[in-house]
Amino acid sequence: MNEIRILVVEDEPLIAMDIEQTLNNIDFAVTAIAHTYADAIRQLKINTPEAVLLDINLNDEKDGIDIAEFINQQYHLPIVFLTSHADKSMLDRAKKIQPAGYIVKPFEEKDLLAGLEIALYNFSMRESNKPMLSLTNINKHILSQISEREFDVLVAIYEGKTNMQMAESLFVSVNTIKTHISNIYIKLDVASRTAAIAKVRGWM
Amino acid sequence: MNEIRILVVEDEPLIAMDIEQTLNNIDFAVTAIAHTYADAIRQLKINTPEAVLLDINLNDEKDGIDIAEFINQQYHLPIVFLTSHADKSMLDRAKKIQPAGYIVKPFEEKDLLAGLEIALYNFSMRESNKPMLSLTNINKHILSQISEREFDVLVAIYEGKTNMQMAESLFVSVNTIKTHISNIYIKLDVASRTAAIAKVRGWM
DNA sequence: GCTTAAGTCACCCAATTGGGTGATTTTGTA
DNA sequence: TACAAAATCACCCAATTGGGTGACTTAAGC
Numbered sequence: 286m287n288e289i290r291i292l293v294v295e296d297e298p299l300i301a302m303d304i305e306q307t308l309n310n311i312d313f314a315v316t317a318i319a320h321t322y323a324d325a326i327r328q329l330k331i332n333t334p335e336a337v338l339l340d341i342n343l344n345d346e347k348d349g350i351d352i353a354e355f356i357n358q359q360y361h362l363p364i365v366f367l368t369s370h371a372d373k374s375m376l377d378r379a380k381k382i383q384p385a386g387y388i389v390k391p392f393e394e395k396d397l398l399a400g401l402e403i404a405l406y407n408f409s410m411r412e413s414n415k416p417m418l419s420l421t422n423i424n425k426h427i428l429s430q431i432s433e434r435e436f437d438v439l440v441a442i443y444e445g446k447t448n449m450q451m452a453e454s455l456f457v458s459v460n461t462i463k464t465h466i467s468n469i470y471i472k473l474d475v476a477s478r479t480a481a482i483a484k485v486r487g488w489m
Numbered sequence: 490m491n492e493i494r495i496l497v498v499e500d501e502p503l504i505a506m507d508i509e510q511t512l513n514n515i516d517f518a519v520t521a522i523a524h525t526y527a528d529a530i531r532q533l534k535i536n537t538p539e540a541v542l543l544d545i546n547l548n549d550e551k552d553g554i555d556i557a558e559f560i561n562q563q564y565h566l567p568i569v570f571l572t573s574h575a576d577k578s579m580l581d582r583a584k585k586i587q588p589a590g591y592i593v594k595p596f597e598e599k600d601l602l603a604g605l606e607i608a609l610y611n612f613s614m615r616e617s618n619k620p621m622l623s624l625t626n627i628n629k630h631i632l633s634q635i636s637e638r639e640f641d642v643l644v645a646i647y648e649g650k651t652n653m654q655m656a657e658s659l660f661v662s663v664n665t666i667k668t669h670i671s672n673i674y675i676k677l678d679v680a681s682r683t684a685a686i687a688k689v690r691g692w693m
Numbered sequence: 694g695c696t697t698a699a700g701t702c703a704c705c706c707a708a709t710t711g712g713g714t715g716a717t718t719t720t721g722t723a
Numbered sequence: 724t725a726c727a728a729a730a731t732c733a734c735c736c737a738a739t740t741g742g743g744t745g746a747c748t749t750a751a752g753c
């Protein structure tokens with residue numbers, strides 16, 4: 286059973302130890318406990334975790350949100366904030382980070398575990414949540430409906446294929462592809478592949 | 490001051506009343522208190538809320554997670570779960586709903602309010618989470634770095650513009666645009682606009 | 694001061710794409 | 724069966740895009 290490796294950034298020793306004990310009991314493994322900005326950066330490098338639990342208020346000139354900014358630039362990890370107050374000015378700074386979750390102090394063991402579980406799950410969902418093209422959804426936005434075959438071609442355009450590549454993968458001639466594309470342009474009211482992509486992207 | 494209208498689904502009368510009083514004091518308004526699955530569905534219809542607070546364990550054959558499934562299918566509302574135990578099998582089911590938040594019983598007033606605030610904030614964030622192109626993010630994935638000006642052109646391509654449109658909006662000649670595009674293709678290792686779009690889309 | 698990278702622009706040619714017209718076959722349905 | 728929509732393919736021409744080369748200017752770094 287592989288545990289999820291978590292870096293904890295928390296400057297209050299009592300809470301840090303509490304978190305460490307709680308997490309190590311269950312599905313999680315604490316890679317390290319960092320107390321400062323520099324500490325956190327170093328630990329990220331030498332023992333890269335799979336997630337980061339970040340106290341926002343640190344006794345340091347740089348706080349948890351600064352660390353989160355750094356993580357978002359250099360890595361691609363779910364960030365869970367730990368905060369004493371849900372005050373508005375803090376939230377405004379934190380929102381740019383797009384954290385996977387928040388946990389409000391004081392918290393109990395169950396709050397921590399449930400919060401982490403949900404946050405990490407949401408993050409993984411966000412990953413696999415690459416918006417997909419859908420025929421019914423596109424047709425909701427236009428009068429003259431796109432047919433199924435035309436949709437196949439539209440998806441191929443979206444995937445960056447050339448007309449020749451489409452002809453091969455759809456087992457028709459390039460002329461047929463061109464006809465479909467022309468019809469798609471009329472229905473979407475565009476004049477180029479990229480404009481078509483940009484248009485349907487707005488509907489996903 | 491417009492309050493956030495919340496539907497509460499909770500079958501234990503004492504807790505339900507407690508929640509109602511707590512919420513009505515502050516920024517929230519309780520549209521109704523539902524006790525069963527059928528009750529919840531009806532209330533959703535006749536008085537659609539802006540968010541749903543859902544007890545998972547109901548004295549009903551269908552539980553809160555079933556209601557959440559229904560809500561996700563028919564509406565687009567933030568769901569906050571309320572539960573007594575953070576047991577694993579239940580969490581596994583609940584996670585699939587992608588709830589906006591999670592509150593564990595027994596909870597105090599502050600847990601409820603903070604949990605709700607944060608959950609709703611997260612949900613609204615998720616909404617405005619239209620993936621954006623970012624220069625630093627793209628450059629994380631390639632060896633030869635895209636310059637700022639090239640990034641301007643890449644964004645214009647992404648937006649479906651033609652070379653001439655780009656030349657106008659960036660105040661340079663079409664030849665310059667062509668040079669930039671050629672360099673972008675080399676750096677991204679692609680041979681067409683659509684392939685470039687598809688490639689960077691995978692990195693957003 | 695020299696070098697390098699970025700940004701600007703031009704010209705040429707090839708390849709691809711876009712626009713228009715027409716025609717045949719298949720499929721579903723009234 | 725007859726009709727309409729969808730899918731298939733061809734041909735032509737114009738417009739846009741892609742690829743290669745060369746050149747000039749500016750800003751930043753050594």
